[in-house]
Amino acid sequence: MSFAGFEDDIGGWGAPVELPTTGDIVKDAMRKEQVIKEITAAQEDLRALLSRVKSVQADVDKLASGNATLQTYIDNLTLQMAKRR
Structure with missing residues (x-):
């Protein structure tokens, strides 16, 4: 498929991209x-970001669990107060 103004040989995500050559091997x-x-530096940066995301996700999961426990406690207190009236 080609689009006006774009060449067909532009690399996409899956296509290897040829580096421009100057003719000088060195x-x-x-x-x-x-x-x-x-590329290696970018991969290391991505690994660090992924590690940070996993750490933050673990913190979020822990806080969500704590919130669920607190909500159960609040619900039980509310029921006890309603029964006393």
């Missing part, structure tokens, strides 16, 4: 090495 190798370092 420069191309250095550029590829730099791209690999950037």
Whole structure:
């Protein structure tokens, strides 16, 4: 499928993207090495974010459990007060 103004060879999520080459093997190798370092750094950042998300989710789950316990306690107190009247 092609769209006006866009080339068909633009890489998508699943398609490998070719790095532009300058014709100089050394420069191309250095550029590829730099791209690999950037990808590795981005992966590490994503791992750190995922770890943080898991930690926050655990805290949220703990607080939700505590809230449920408090709500049960409040409901029981409300029922006891209603019975006394």
